[in-house]
Amino acid sequence: MIRVVLADDEDLIRGALAALLELESDITVVAQVSDGDAAVAAVAEFAPDIAVLDLEMPRRDGVAAARAIGAGTAVVIVTRHARPGVLRRALAAGVRGFVPKTTPAARLASILRDVHGGGRYVDSEIAASALTADSCPLTGRELEVLRLTRGGGSVQDVAQEVHLAHGTVRNYLSSAMTKLGVTSRHDAARKAWEEGWI
Amino acid sequence: MIRVVLADDEDLIRGALAALLELESDITVVAQVSDGDAAVAAVAEFAPDIAVLDLEMPRRDGVAAARAIGAGTAVVIVTRHARPGVLRRALAAGVRGFVPKTTPAARLASILRDVHGGGRYVDSEIAASALTADSCPLTGRELEVLRLTRGGGSVQDVAQEVHLAHGTVRNYLSSAMTKLGVTSRHDAARKAWEEGWI
DNA sequence: ACGGGGAGCTGACATTTGTCACGGCGGACC
DNA sequence: GGTCCGCCGTGACAAATGTCAGCTCCCCGT
Known part of the structure; x- marks a missing residue:
């Protein structure tokens, strides 16, 4: 059973994602929180297998929360703003999965299973644009x-x-x-x- | 059985909302679409009881889609930007429900039942600020x-x-x-x- | 050694933007 | 009628903004 902590500041979305994940027989949501600080606290308390964090949250965004959580718990970032730079920052923070909200809902569960099995997941489209992006031209x-x-x-x-x-x-x-x-x-x-x- | 058409441009959110609604024994999602034009077409094709529309969608936003759909089908708008003016525009377009994404997920089903029963639903907090808002000071x-x-x-x-x-x-x-x-x-x-x- | 080129730095210039004081007009009120 | 007040409209002014040409310094290749 994959134990998940879910963090998103929008109650409706968070609840809907929880419903989606609970449909899977091998996944269970052990805690839901609505900001970055609470996410860090919940991970410390429940020691889940995976923390699924929205990037845009009050008090501490998803990447900052991931950094605070450290390597002990796998972190998957979910975001609406899927830009190459955000991906870079997320990976630098040790994030294990990066899922834009344009990803089909059906794929989320399999991504979590991959991550739980030790894998990583990065949206291929964003990864491609991050790799082809020109290196910074600014001084x-x-x-x-x-x-x-x-x-x-x-x-x-x-x-x-x-x-x-x-x-x-x-x-x-x-x-x-x-x-x-x-x-x-x-x-x-x-x-x-x-x-x-x- | 309440038959619902669901429109949201973010696949992950749309799928999660569908999962949430399908948990209810008296609600079924008969179609999912990802933009305003498709929402209008889907309503014409499936004649659902309720159309649940995200406000921010490509090609035609939720309020414009609601206007195109007309009074034949009840429309519930879901949005992240819950400002008084948006609420006014939505109500002027004949929308029957206005749900900010900060609403607890558990309440969505009961809102849909209310609307299906002929009622209306407007988030009380936004309604309050819309009513207390100063009238326009501009010439x-x-x-x-x-x-x-x-x-x-x-x-x-x-x-x-x-x-x-x-x-x-x-x-x-x-x-x-x-x-x-x-x-x-x-x-x-x-x-x-x-x-x-x- | 030396020349080229890029980065750091500056001031002068034109354009854009925001603020102000002013005058005309028309409705409300006495 | 006369007065007050708000909206409409204008130009002058000041500040902020963006562009340009030019300067020094340092690194790198020859």
């Missing part, structure tokens, strides 16, 4: 100002933070925007984040 | 430029569209931003949309 400074821009601050704030002239910061941002094919620093920061570069 | 012109701004165009584009000086458009935008407590026209347009004012 160190460009990445740095993008990282700070993502916080929402103005150019002035960022410039003060890194002790540079505002013109310099604008220049890095401009260069990054050109490389990424967007027209605003916010778009650039979001895109770089999605690609996993910052 | 006609402000709403108009916000509507056009939402398309993503620049101030120049909007000004040309409404045959006004760009200064005038900026003024309306500025006024709207002040009233809404935000600092960019994009935020203002998004907020007004969420409130259901445009």
Whole structure:
């Protein structure tokens, strides 16, 4: 019997996934929680075989929770935002399975069985785009100002933070925007984040 | 037996919801589709008692699909973005149930039974905020430029569209931003949309 | 040694965006 | 009629933003 802890902040979805998994005779959901911290606590308490975590959760997202859980329990991340960069971060955190929500429901159980048997599962489409994706074309400074821009601050704030002239910061941002094919620093920061570069 | 058509673009969620509903002895899912157009077609073909539609779907969103389906079949909207304005639009389209994804999974079946029995269901929390929400503080012109701004165009584009000086458009935008407590026209347009004012 | 090229850094410029003070118009109210 | 007030509309101004040409420094290949 595969014992599973299920974490998703949307009650309806979490309950539905639990119903789906309980249909399988060899899988049982031993705990349901609605945020990342609770997921870590539930894993410590119930010592399940697998933790199925939604990526987007309050207080601690799925990847951060996976890192906190460590290697003792297999973690499968479920997400709606299946971008290459997210996959990279998830794998770096030791995640054993990465399942976009576009995956057919019927396949989830077999994925959990694979993972329980020691295997890994990565959505093939995302893996392909992660592998073919161009390596990061941005320089160190460009990445740095993008990282700070993502916080929402103005150019002035960022410039003060890194002790540079505002013109310099604008220049890095401009260069990054050109490389990424967007027209605003916010778009650039979001895109770089999605690609996993910052 | 309550016959249901289920529409959601995320296979995993749709399948999980189907599993959840099939657990009920008096409910059966007669068709599953993944976009709004297919939902309309499936309702025409299967003549179900209830259509359960996700709000966010490609090609035609849940509310638009509900309008196309008409009054012959009861429609229940399920959504992650449970804002007052969305609720208003949904009710205006003749929707019989409005269920945010934060609803406990166990309650979905009883909601469907209520709706099948001729009742309506509206999440009480959203209904409350929709009723207590301040009425729209924006003027006609402000709403108009916000509507056009939402398309993503620049101030120049909007000004040309409404045959006004760009200064005038900026003024309306500025006024709207002040009233809404935000600092960019994009935020203002998004907020007004969420409130259901445009 | 030396030349080329990339990264870091800067200021000057044009454009875009947001704010302000102002005037005209029309309805509500006395 | 007269006044007040809100909405409509405009242009001037300031700040933020994006683009450009150019500078230095350092690494790398010859």
